[in-house]
Amino acid sequence: MELLSGADMLIRSLEDEGVEYIYGYPGGAALHIYDALFRQDKVKHILVRHEQAAVHMADGYARATGKPGTVLVTSGPGATNTITGIATAFMDSIPMVVLCGQVMTHLIGEDAFQETDMIGVSRPVVKHNMSVRHPSEIPEIIRKAYYIASTGRPGPVVVDIPKDMTTPNERYEYHFPAKVKLRSYNPVVRGHAGQIKKAVDMLLAAKRPMIYAGGGVILGKASDQLRELVQMLGYPITNTLMGIGCYPATDKQHLGWLGMHGTYESNMAMHHADLILAIGARFDDRVTNATEKFCPGARIIHIDIDPASISKTIEADVPIVGPVDSVLKEMISLVKEAKAKPDAGALAAWWKQIDEWRAFHGMRYQTSDDVIKPQEVVEAVWRITQGDAFVTSDVGQHQMFAAQYYKFDKPNRWINSGGLGTMGFGLPAAMGIKLNFPEEEVVCFTGEGSIQMNIQELSTCKQYNLPVKIVNLNNQALGMVKQWQDMNYEARHSQSYMESLPDFIKLAEAYGHVGIRIDRKEDLEPKLREAFAMKDKLVFLDIYVDRFEHVYPMQVPRGAMKDMWLSKTERV
C-alpha cells in the first residue's frame, strides 16, 4: 500500500474523483497542497487574480457541464474572498467543492495570522461544510464532498483543511473509497407513483394548462424528457431565467420566460391558467410577484428534488418530490397509456387566446436611427453566433436584454447568476467555460459597472489564452439601478452614474487583448463580425448603447403576474 502525505492524498483524491482543472490562488496555509500540485501533472491549476473569480470559473464550468467545479484557496482572506462566489453557487444550486487552507490545528481559535472560521463564515451559504481533523480522513472527506455537492439538490461544499493535515512529514495509506454512504443523507431517487398518476390525470383534464419549468430541469438533465412531454401534450411552456434553454426558445410552444421581466404572453398565460405544472422551479419572488395575487384560478402540480422548495411560497395541490428526469419519464409513459386525451377544443381556444397575447406584445422594442439599442446588440450577437454560443452574463439591464433577445435552443448555454444576482460573475464564468470548451464560442454580456468588479481577470485570460468575447453594453450608468430610480424615485439618480469610466480599449490592450469601440449604429454588425472572426483573440467590445433604455416588460410591484409595464408609457 502506498504511503502519501495529506497534501498528496488530497491531490490524488481529486484525480481519482476525475477533476481536471482546479481554480485557485495560493497562500501560506495552502502551501503544502500547492507543493503537491507542483509535483504531478494530472490535476491542472488555473491561477486567477482574485479568489472570487476562481469560484465563478468553477461555477461556469459546473453550469455548462453539470459536473462539480473545484476551487483551492488559502485561509483567511483567501477563504473569505470566495464567499460571494459560494453564495452565488448556493442560490442557483450549482455543484462545487471549495477547498480552503486553514491555520494549523493548535492555532485555531487564537486569532492566528490569516485565521478565519471558514466553517462558521460559510455555513449559511453552503449545502454542507467539513473540517479535516486527521490527514488519513482526506480521501473519504473528498469523496463525500463531491457526492454531497452533486447529488440531490446540488450545491457548494466547503472543506476546511488545517495546514498540519497536509504536512509532508506524516504519511498514511492511501485508499480512495469507491462509494460513500451517509446515514443522514439519502436524496430521493423516485417520485411517488400515486402522486405522479394524480398529476397526469389533472394534466390531461386541464382546459388552460401551463408548464412552468425552472433551472432544476437543466440541473436534473431532463431537457429531453421535458421536450417530449410538452410536445406530446401540445401545451404551452414558459421557463424561469434559470431554466432558459431547458426547452428550445425558437419552438412555437415556447412563450419565452416569465416573471418580473418575462414576456407578456408568459405572464398572461400563467395568470389565466387553470393548471400549472411546475418542474424544478421554486416560485421565486421574481417570478410570482405578489403571492396572494398569484395565478388565482390555477391548481398547481409541483415537481422538485427538494421537498423544502415545495409549498414554500406557493401551496402545491399535488407535490411530487423526486428527480425531474425520472418523474417526467414516468409521466410520459402514463400519458401514452392514458385513455383520456387533452381536450382538443379547450386547447385550441387556449392557444387562440395565447396567440392574441403574443400578437399584442411579443418581445418588442423601439428602434432608433441614431443610437444603438442594447436589444439589437444581443440580436446581432445571436445571429452572428447562430444562436449556439455559451453566453454568460453579469447582472443588470444587460443581463435581462441578453436573456430576452438571445434565443437559446439548448440547455447549459445560458450562464448567469439568477438567485444571488452577482455583478462580476460573467467574465470569470465565461473563462471557466472557454477553458473547458476551447472550440466553442463563449460570449460574456456585461455592463461597464459589472465588468469592473472582476476586470483583473483579463490578466488570467492572457496567461491561459482564453479568447472569450466580452460584449460591454455601455450605457454609462448602473442601468438597472437607474431604471428603478426613474420609475420609483422620480428620476433621482443617486449614485447610479459611472463617472470617469476607463478607456476600455486601452485597458484591454494593456492586458494584451483586442479592444473595439462601437458607437455608430452602422458599425454594429460589421465590427461584431470582425470581432467574432478573431477566433484566437479575446476581444473586448465596448458598445455605446442608448443611455435611456429600460427593460420591459416589467411587472408592477406587488401586483399579479398579469400586471406589467410594457414600455415607459403602456401599463396593463
Place this chain on the structure above:
Amino acid sequence: MRRIISVLLENEPGALSRVVGLFSQRNYNIETLTVAPTEDPTLSRLTVTTTGSDKVIEQITKQLNKLIEVVKLVDLTEGAHIERELMLIKLKATGAQRAEIKRTVDIFRGQIVDVTSAIYTVQLVGDSDKLDAFIQAVGTGGVLEVVRSGVSGIARGEKVLSL
C-alpha cells in the same frame, strides 16, 4: 402555535451551530433548546420548542431535514407526548415567607435542594406551564435567580425516535 421538535443529530462538532444558524438565518424563532448525547455516543438528541403557523413549522422541519447532520426528526406536538423541563430557582425565604414557600414547593411537588438562613433553592420538574405557575405562586418579588433547562420531550406509547 407552539411546537416541540425532537431531532436526532450526528454528534459532531459544528452540528449544533448548523441547527441554531438555520433558525436565525431563516427568521424562525427558538423558545427553548436542549441538547445532549444519547445512549449511542454518535448521536445527540436535540429538542427545540418554537412557534409559528403550520406553514412555517412545515418549512422548519423540511429545512432541518435538509441539514446533512440531521438524521431524523419528529414534531412531538403532532401526537400524544410527555414534556418536561427542570427549573432551579433561588427564593428569598425569611420570616413568615419560609413556611409559605415550603408549602408551595410541596404543592408543586418540588424539592428544596439547598438552604441558607435567608434563601431556599428549589428544584422543580414539570411542563413549562407548571414552572410558570410556580413562579407566579411564589410571586416574583421573592425570586432571586431562575435557571430553566428548556424542554425535553418524548412521545407517549410505542412510538420511538431512533435509527
